[in-house]
Amino acid sequence: MLYFHIPFCKQKCSYCNFHFSTSLRGKDDMLNAIKKEVELRHQELEKRSISSLYFGGGTPSLLEVRELSGLLETSAKYYDFDADIEITLETNPDDLDADFLKALSKSGINRLSIGVQSFFEADLRLMNRAHSVIQAEDAIKRAQDFGFDNLSIDLIYGSSSLSIWQRNLQKAVELGVPHISSYALTVEPKTALNKWVEDKLVKAPNEDIQNSEFHYMSHFLQEHDFIHYEISNFAKKDFYSKHNSAYWNAAPYIGFGPSAHSFNGKRERSWNIANNFLYIKGIAENRRNFEKEKLSPKDQLNEWVMIGLRTLRGVDIKALKSSFEEDVLDEFNKHLTSKKDQGLVVEEEGFLKIPQVYWFLADGIASDLFLI
Structure with a gap:
């Protein structure tokens, strides 16, 4: 992409x-x-x-x-x-x-x-x-x-x-x-x-x-x-x-141009400098003015949850279990239990979802599930 x-x-x-x-x-x-x-x-x-x-x-x-x-x-x-x-x-x-x-x-x-x-x-x-x-x-x-x-x-x-x-x-x-x-x-x-x-x-x-x-x-x-x-x-x-x-779906993508973001599909994100002059200057010198970050397992799970809960499809529970260590999942499930008890998150056919009646509040619900 x-x-x-x-x-x-x-x-x-x-x-x-x-x-x-x-x-x-x-x-x-x-x-x-x-x-x-x-x-x-x-x-x-x-x-x-x-x-x-x-x-x-x-x-x-x-x-x-x-x-x-x-x-x-x-x-x-x-x-x-x-x-x-x-x-x-x-x-x-x-x-x-x-x-x-x-x-x-x-x-x-x-x-x-x-x-x-x-x-x-x-x-x-x-x-x-x-x-x-x-x-x-x-x-x-x-x-x-x-x-x-x-x-x-x-x-x-x-x-x-x-x-x-x-x-x-x-x-x-x-x-x-x-x-x-x-x-x-x-x-x-x-x-x-x-x-x-x-x-x-x-x-x-x-x-x-x-x-x-x-x-x-x-x-x-x-x-x-x-x-x-x-x-x-x-x-x-x-x-x-x-x-x-x-x-x-957290697919890898590459962004070109000033301020454009990229993701390697794993745990590394980067973004070009948001300055036209410095962007052009760097490329002319065969280098890229950019910053990057390595996502920790908790960061990655937070992103999966934030993005997935915004969609009709939801968050794939099987994919979560295969992608994260048990200690990270245990901590996440502690947060998740209260949201399930409140009916703000439900489990349907192997996916975690926010009922559409609560979609306007989805970002707040997801952020409450974040691991710090």
């Missing part, structure tokens, strides 16, 4: 704390550095066969199709693409004009993730999004017209009222998208939204309202044949995200 972090955006969304630049200066140097990083690191993945390649960011749809194709061509030199590989491009609606989509449809990219966030102008203004509601709807329809049936949209809840959220979901269903990723609006440090909340220019998101909107979304989308397969993700049959699913 490959991930490319493209660190450029037109403007800064009020809620976003990801690494990116709003200046395209140095774009060519950045793309050359990313290609070189692929060359320098391609042997880190033991398995050459790739089932998923993902362009994230940032806003990778700011790149020209020829630039995206160049990254694909470099990857294909060192990896074997599966016949049914999923190649996803994160996009903003305002980038998806007819010329771009026509060229994109011939590039090998076969899945689009469109950052809609809301079908209401007031929400888009609060989030400081670059697109309009009309652009969002037109982009989805236009992408479908160009053959992009494997389509996902992002939506954010908790920014306004329940009635607005209900209409957002109805619009998504009407547009026929087969995958929806949806996240609660959160106030992150060092963001414009955080400053507005501190200055009392806008109200902080209300957790009770977000809880209600989350449960409404889950019921509504399941009634319309979506599978709620991970807390923040819904898909029609056969439209699960291969990329996200691989993350949740």
